[in-house]
Amino acid sequence: MGLDLGSQVVKAVEITLEGPEPVVTGFARVEIPPGGDRVQALAEVFKQGKFRSKQVVTSVSGQNVVVRYVNMPKMSENELRQAIRMEADRYVPFELAETTLDCQPLKRKTQKTGDEGAPANGDTMSVLLVACRTQTLEEQIQQVNSQGLSTVAIDVDAFALANAWELCGLPEEELEEAKTEKTEERAIALIDIGATRTSINVLCGGETCFSREIGIGGHDMTQAVARRLGVELFEAEAIKRNPQGQEVEVNRAIQPVLEDLTSEISLSLDYVEHHEGLRVEELLLSGGGVLVQGAQSYIEQATARTTRSWNPLEGLRIAVDRVDVEELEAWAPSLVVAVGLASRVRSS
Numbered sequence: 036m037g038l039d040l041g042s043q044v045v046k047a048v049e050i051t052l053e054g055p056e057p058v059v060t061g062f063a064r065v066e067i068p069p070g071g072d073r074v075q076a077l078a079e080v081f082k083q084g085k086f087r088s089k090q091v092v093t094s095v096s097g098q099n100v101v102v103r104y105v106n107m108p109k110m111s112e113n114e115l116r117q118a119i120r121m122e123a124d125r126y127v128p129f130e131l132a133e134t135t136l137d138c139q140p141l142k143r144k145t146q147k148t149g150d151e152g153a154p155a156n157g158d159t160m161s162v163l164l165v166a167c168r169t170q171t172l173e174e175q176i177q178q179v180n181s182q183g184l185s186t187v188a189i190d191v192d193a194f195a196l197a198n199a200w201e202l203c204g205l206p207e208e209e210l211e212e213a214k215t216e217k218t219e220e221r222a223i224a225l226i227d228i229g230a231t232r233t234s235i236n237v238l239c240g241g242e243t244c245f246s247r248e249i250g251i252g253g254h255d256m257t258q259a260v261a262r263r264l265g266v267e268l269f270e271a272e273a274i275k276r277n278p279q280g281q282e283v284e285v286n287r288a289i290q291p292v293l294e295d296l297t298s299e300i301s302l303s304l305d306y307v308e309h310h311e312g313l314r315v316e317e318l319l320l321s322g323g324g325v326l327v328q329g330a331q332s333y334i335e336q337a338t339a340r341t342t343r344s345w346n347p348l349e350g351l352r353i354a355v356d357r358v359d360v361e362e363l364e365a366w367a368p369s370l371v372v373a374v375g376l377a378s379r380v381r382s383s
């Protein structure tokens with residue numbers, strides 16, 4: 036079960052392997068009301084979802100997580116795990132004793148500019164370093180345990196996007212091709228616009244080469260609508276989703292937020308293109324924030340790149356006897372993180 040503990044919506048998607056085929060066998064989403072409690076929403080999700088699995092994969096994001104791309108001398112994975120603890124001091128802003136670290140050597144060549152660590156040459160490798168405050172992880176594990184479930188892995192939102200893309204974003208042969216040298220310069224950006232933040236993960240040759248979080252999301256649009264129309268937040272939320280005659284006012288309110296968000300996205304794309312010497316050809320948008328009227332076309336036009344809203348369930352079989360398909364499809368773009376987390380069933 037992939038459990039996405041979003042800041043506004045708790046979402047869970049259960050994927051079961053039937054032979055080699057991943058099948059969606061459970062789904063639930065519960066919104067946390069303003070001032071409401073996430074643990075309560077979590078309990079409600081498990082009640083609604085009637086999941087069979089007790090194995091949960093969840094994720095972290097936000098200020099308690101740090102992701103870095105670091106050049107290191109070539110070494111074995113075991114040696115790397117030892118070395119990274121020493122290196123981490125330079126990159127991680129938290130007290131190391133209270134921090135959990137993980138790392139992964141990447142296939143890409145080390146970069147001469149931009150990346151941190153040793154100067155890039157033939158004897159260096161690029162390493163993805165992730166650090167998270169241990170307390171954040173423990174709290175999350177405790178919340179899952181309190182529901183009688185166990186946490187088998189904790190990912191980062193941005194990387195869950197990549198797992199969802201691997202699961203269903205490309206047909207098998209295209210994926211193989213994407214991993215070969217000749218398409219190494221082809222890149223796509225996975226962009227998840229949540230309530231409070233937007234996660235970006237740029238993949239080149241099927242592997243992450245850049246990730247970032249921007250602290251702008253759907254909640255900022257709701258606040259802008261509330262200010263412009265002089266209404267309470269809960270009312271603004273409803274009007275934003277269904278403007279009914281107030282489209283012009285709503286669009287005017289959210290436009291500056293979309294502009295700010297898109298300019299941050301563009302900065303990231305420019306950086307990664309310059310740094311990696313590639314072109315990001317396509318943007319795949321997800322998260323509840325893309326459901327806002329006009330968001331996709333605005334981002335497409337402002338970034339001058341092919342942009343589409345991403346349904347992570349495309350090509351996946353759904354157990355219609357266990358899942359409300361209409362509800363699932365309606366919220367599909369906001370389920371990418373949960374699907375990516377659940378996709379780990381393939382490697383369990």
Ligand SMILES: Nc1ncnc2c1ncn2[C@@H]1O[C@H](COP(=O)(O)OP(=O)(O)OP(=O)(O)O)[C@@H](O)[C@H]1O
Pocket residue numbers: 040041042043044045228229230231232233252253254257272275276277322323324325326327328369
């Ligand atoms: N129909 C809709 N039109 C516009 N916005 C919508 C619609 N439905 C949901 N949203 C917005 O989507 C956002 C919630 O999306 P999502 O579930 O991806 O957030 P989250 O994962 O809880 O947040 P975060 O990732 O920032 O922690 C809210 O800001 C909500 O207003």
Ligand SMILES: [Mg+2]
Pocket residue numbers: 039041042229230322372
């Ligand atoms: Mg989210």
